[in-house]
Amino acid sequence: MSGRSGPGGLDGHGPGGTPSPFVHPALFYRDTQDYLDGTLRFVREGLAEGEPVAVAVPGRNLRLIREGLGPAAGAVRLLDMEQAGRNPGRIIPGVLRAFADAQPPGRRVRIIGEPIWAGRTAVEYPACVQHEALINAAFEGRTATILCPYDVRRLDDRVLADAYATHPTVIHGGWTADSGRYAPDTVVARYNEPLPVVPEASAATFPFDYDSLSETRHRAADEGARLGLTAARVQDLMLVTAELTTNSVVHGGGRGVLRVWGEGGLDGGGGYGTSDGLYGMRGAVVCEVRDSGLLADPLAGRRPAPLDQRGGRGLLLVNLVADLVRMHTGRAGTTVRCWFGR
Numbered sequence: 001m002s003g004r005s006g007p008g009g010l011d012g013h014g015p016g017g018t019p020s021p022f023v024h025p026a027l028f029y030r031d032t033q034d035y036l037d038g039t040l041r042f043v044r045e046g047l048a049e050g051e052p053v054a055v056a057v058p059g060r061n062l063r064l065i066r067e068g069l070g071p072a073a074g075a076v077r078l079l080d081m082e083q084a085g086r087n088p089g090r091i092i093p094g095v096l097r098a099f100a101d102a103q104p105p106g107r108r109v110r111i112i113g114e115p116i117w118a119g120r121t122a123v124e125y126p127a128c129v130q131h132e133a134l135i136n137a138a139f140e141g142r143t144a145t146i147l148c149p150y151d152v153r154r155l156d157d158r159v160l161a162d163a164y165a166t167h168p169t170v171i172h173g174g175w176t177a178d179s180g181r182y183a184p185d186t187v188v189a190r191y192n193e194p195l196p197v198v199p200e201a202s203a204a205t206f207p208f209d210y211d212s213l214s215e216t217r218h219r220a221a222d223e224g225a226r227l228g229l230t231a232a233r234v235q236d237l238m239l240v241t242a243e244l245t246t247n248s249v250v251h252g253g254g255r256g257v258l259r260v261w262g263e264g265g266l267d268g269g270g271g272y273g274t275s276d277g278l279y280g281m282r283g284a285v286v287c288e289v290r291d292s293g294l295l296a297d298p299l300a301g302r303r304p305a306p307l308d309q310r311g312g313r314g315l316l317l318v319n320l321v322a323d324l325v326r327m328h329t330g331r332a333g334t335t336v337r338c339w340f341g342r
Helices: 031-049 058-077 088-101 125-138 158-168 184-190 210-226 231-251 314-321
Strands: 003-005 023-028 053-057 077-080 109-113 145-149 167-171 176-178 203-209 255-263 284-291 324-328 333-341
Touching: 023 031, 023 284, 031 053, 031 109, 031 145, 053 058, 053 088, 077 314, 088 109, 088 125, 088 314, 125 158, 125 176, 125 184, 125 324, 145 158, 158 184, 176 314, 203 210, 203 231, 210 231, 210 255, 210 284, 231 255, 231 284, 231 314, 231 333, 314 333
Parallel strands: 023 145, 023 167, 053 077, 053 109, 109 145
Antiparallel strands: 003 176, 167 176, 203 255, 255 284, 284 333, 324 333
């Protein structure tokens, strides 16, 4: 790898000084001081250049950055990634693009986004790493710098290897180097993996077609309520069910199968953090829609829809509403699985 001293590659130039409108480095940090050295310098340089700056990191790290910035924190958009990015599928449209698109055209924006931390679970991780890979396609040609921190002490080797594959450059120990392993499309394909099988006896199953869309939506709501969802979350489940089943009828072969079941949490076994699932969530209701269609666009549901566009918001709404969305698509069809915390 070719290295350069200091936090190079953050000023609108890619590896070797090549002009690049979009810059996407990973920041590997070992401790609190290492984290603050990298993130605070990044923010302060952006503010000094008059660039809009946003920070979306987990709550503890957000507090560290806010305290480290002092009065300057008022000039930065600060978001708790544990809330704003609870579902990794909503981070591009709801956090990164939402901030970047609100700025004047052509102005460089700086964003710190930390979507992967030790508290993320095994069931969440594939969605997290696909998100990191898809940032590169979502921001291709745009004038933006997105810095993604990684805790090298608490994240395992697979996560760090994936960070090299999803980021063109890596900052480690004050040095910036070309990744040498950058292959985001390969990562997206590798984590397009079949979802774990749930025994048929564990789930209520509802085949559907055009004529049964309304009935299917209400049966999903009844099952969600029976499994302990609040009234508000039942409404979310109904919305997601309506969008996914309609997509299946229109784009997925005219019919499909809906399944709904309860889980103890989102840890999924072998997680990266607590056993209580997503941020202490001790139970979830899961809905899954399968059809015979192929989802060819990996950014489907992660790309903001233009205000004047009619339709095309189904998967986007699903990502914005559900606590986690996992997908698998191939020649045999597409499966979309969504979690709702109880």
